[in-house]
Amino acid sequence: MPKFKVVVWCDHCLNDAEGCFGGGTETIGSSFETWEDAQKAASEYCGHLPYGYRVEEDDEY
Incomplete structure (x- = not known):
């Protein structure tokens, strides 16, 4: 049976290396x-x- 994960990102900081999550996910x-x-x-x-x-x-998994 599969398990699941949650991937999050910040819409304001996406692709900004100094932003949330280093600009990634x-x-x-x-x-x-x-x-x-x-x-x-x-x-x-x-x-x-x-x-x-x-x-x-x-x-x-």
């Missing part, structure tokens, strides 16, 4: 058992911040 937390768990974590983490995110299958 970052994976938050660890792997999540379900897509819903990952989505909930992303919403809680990004809800009050100017971050975009996507939930992806974690290829490491």
